Amino acid sequence: MKGSPTSGIAPYNRRMLKTPRTPDAKFAERRAELGEAALQTLADLGYARTSLREIAQNSEFSHGVLHYYFTDKVDLILCSVRQYKARCVKRYDEVTAEANSFDELMQGFTAGLAETVRKDATMHRLWYDLRAQSLFEAAFRVDVAEIDKSLERMIWRVLSRFAELTGTRVRVPSSVAYAMFDGLFQQCLLKHLAGDRRAIAVLKSQVRLVVGQLVGTAADKPASPPRRPRDVRRVSGRAR
Numbered sequence: 001m002k003g004s005p006t007s008g009i010a011p012y013n014r015r016m017l018k019t020p021r022t023p024d025a026k027f028a029e030r031r032a033e034l035g036e037a038a039l040q041t042l043a044d045l046g047y048a049r050t051s052l053r054e055i056a057q058n059s060e061f062s063h064g065v066l067h068y069y070f071t072d073k074v075d076l077i078l079c080s081v082r083q084y085k086a087r088c089v090k091r092y093d094e095v096t097a098e099a100n101s102f103d104e105l106m107q108g109f110t111a112g113l114a115e116t117v118r119k120d121a122t123m124h125r126l127w128y129d130l131r132a133q134s135l136f137e138a139a140f141r142v143d144v145a146e147i148d149k150s151l152e153r154m155i156w157r158v159l160s161r162f163a164e165l166t167g168t169r170v171r172v173p174s175s176v177a178y179a180m181f182d183g184l185f186q187q188c189l190l191k192h193l194a195g196d197r198r199a200i201a202v203l204k205s206q207v208r209l210v211v212g213q214l215v216g217t218a219a220d221k222p223a224s225p226p227r228r229p230r231d232v233r234r235v236s237g238r239a240r
Contacts, residue, residue: 031069034061035079042080043122047129052076078143081130084123085147088116089154096158102165106211109158110204113185117192117200124189152178163215171214180210 041058042050052073056063070076095112099105116124131148134140156174163169170177184206191199211217 027069031079032083034066034069035076035083037061038066038076039080039084039123042077043126046126047073047077047133050077074137074139077126077130078140081127082143082147084120085127085150089150091116092154092158096161099161099165102162102217105158105161105165106208110207113188113207114200114204117185117188117203121189121193124185125193128186128189148178151182155181159211159215162211166216168216177214180214181207184210 037059038055038061041055045054050073052066052070053063055073055076056066066076070079092109092112095108096105099108127147130140131144134144152174155178156170159170159177172180184203188199188203191202
């Protein structure tokens with residue numbers, strides 16, 4: 001106890017010796033909380049019908065609080081969508097890391113796609129809304145490009161794992177692979193929102209087809225070389 005410079009400090013004060021969060025970190029955390037809370041309202045209303053005041057009316061936060069943490073609705077929407085898409089990327093990365101076979105990865109990947117269309121269709125609709133808006137509004141372009149790139153890298157990691165499991169390599173560049181999967185996903189989303197009950201099943205079938213075209217299938221994996229037969233004469237000679 002004698003050698004400790006903090007031995008006489010009460011437990012409360014000793015905890016206070018820990019490095020406190022900076023004001024910037026607290027501000028960022030609060031923005032993240034507000035962005036998460038506003039996500040459902042944003043997804044339901046879409047970009048064109050949303051304002052900070054509208055979001056405040058549909059949440060527990062006042063218009064003043066939202067305006068303090070966000071410059072405008074563009075700032076809030078981008079914060080919310082970034083967080084949601086980051087979770088999507090993490091989910092698929094976990095599926096990729098945990099799969100030990102081609103079939104296991106295919107099952108996890110297609111199941112994840114199906115689940116997110118069923119549960120989060122309005123969230124994905126908001127993302128495509130923002131991406132379309134970036135064609136008209138420069139304020140969206142940098143963030144949309146960064147989110148798009150993170151999704152492209154995620155798809156590449158999934159395909160690279162498929163290729164590793166089949167002993168092949170991906171046959172197209174990353175940007176082409178992403179465009180193919182993104183197109184399939186957006187088509188499925190449009191049909192699902194329109195009430196097509198087969199949309200998700202079709203998506204899963206199409207994903208299997210595209211993966212097969214891009215990296216092959218489990219059946220394409222090279223067979224392991226036959227084990228070298230033991231030399232019976234040498235073994236029997238040693239036994240003597």
